[in-house]
């Protein structure tokens with residue numbers, strides 16, 4: 001299987017090249033040349049496989065054995081999921097006859113990003129080991145992973161890459177602006193190759209620094225920067241697996257002929273895109289429900305066919321605000337860029353980077369249905385022009401036929417903060433189930449779309465985080481329940497002593513890319529000298 005860019009660049013990459021590159025050089029995202037279909041007997045031969053074996057079967061449809069031999073791929077998958085606390089990896093919980101929850105938070109950082117980043121870490125390690133066989137010292141191929149985080153991605157990346165040979169990891173977070181648990185999760189990892197950088201500034205400042213470093217050709221080629229953000233193809237691929245595992249877990253409990261629908265809380269459109277690949281491969285899914293918070297660019301797209309960066313309520317009304325602080329009084333803080341701070345902060349985005357991949361498939365089908373309207377343009381050329389318009393004007397309007405294609409597979413719903421908190425409360429009252437605010441966005445969206453569904457549809461809502469990670473929202477939503485005790489009922493043992501563990505963090509006093517370059521150059525030099533432990537602070 002080869003990989004191509006969504007923006008039409010002619011190069012075809014191997015899986016390894018696509019995974020190590022992250023973003024394509026024309027600014028596009030990598031997609032497989034074609035979507036493989038399932039083996040004819042998958043419904044029977046895959047039905048009782050473990051998550052790991054299922055993962056191997058699905059991954060091997062996208063990765064040729066000449067690239068990663070079968071035994072190696074099996075081992076990569078086995079090791080990737082050895083860190084999970086649940087034997088099923090992603091257990092399916094029944095709320096009632098019509099509603100199930102797919103729990104994706106049983107990995108090391110208690111968020112669904114572990115499913116993808118544990119695998120990505122193993123793949124990076126495998127590719128580097130293979131390239132470095134028999135090589136020593138400066139001959140060795142090294143990569144420096146640099147990423148910005150507002151909380152979840154950073155810790156999942158750190159746990160995926162800790163102690164991996166030939167990989168240095170620098171994760172930037174806005175100092176004092178991630179939750180105390182998230183900060184502790186990241187900074188208590190003391191492995192020599194892991195470097196947390198606390199930047200005095202906002203999350204956007206951190207992202208701008210990362211962009212500047214990736215854009216600096218000289219720095220990038222010296223340090224061989226690697227990206228772990230959600231546009232990496234391996235992350236999408238890893239996430240297709242739990243659609244299959246939950247399908248098998250569900251059909252064993254349901255009447256024959258029952259239809260399944262997946263409801264996915266969404267930010268960058270990675271998780272739900274994985275469901276789209278599963279559906280296109282042949283997994284029988286009724287509809288994929290895109291559930292957004294008030295950062296609702298996707299819900300607005302499905303309503304209008306307009307993909308528009310500026311929020312429909314106009315620009316910021318009250319200046320800059322702390323992330324993850326909004327919603328307490330029903331009014332939402334909006335930062336200078338227009339992102340609203342919600343109680344589901346991992347979905348606080350302005351644009352959804354993975355949406356471009358869906359646009360490619362829509363453009364592809366549209367072009368083959370309407371060759372005269374597209375005047376010979378390829379899907380890549382169409383996506384390229386849509387993305388240019390989005391960049392220049394902040395919006396693009398797709399033809400109505402494209403919107404209809406999008407509506408064939410998806411519906412989208414927006415959920416407000418008050419609705420999210422009310423749903424945490426009602427889910428607890430009704431089912432004694434404590435949902436995190438991201439999961440609650442999904443549960444609410446499932447309720448809203450229920451009347452449109454045929455009566456034989458059962459919905460599976462993806463649960464993307466453990467409720468203990470978002471304690472403030474959960475405690476607020478459940479404050480009227482005197483029998484509920486957060487520490488006793490929700491807080492995992494691992495979190496109890498996390499706050500008092502030793503930490504290592506590098507403070508950077510200004511959001512300045514030059515300062516970061518200095519930190520990375522100095523720190524990685526000392527890291528590769530075995531006689532020097534990485535410096536504690538600069």
Ligand SMILES: *Cc1c(COP(=O)(O)O)cnc(C)c1O
Pocket residue numbers: 111112113152153230265266267268269270271272346347438464465
């Ligand atoms: C990242 C994240 C999401 C959004 O996932 P996407 O793949 O970006 O749509 C939802 N919930 C939680 C808890 C997350 O960390």
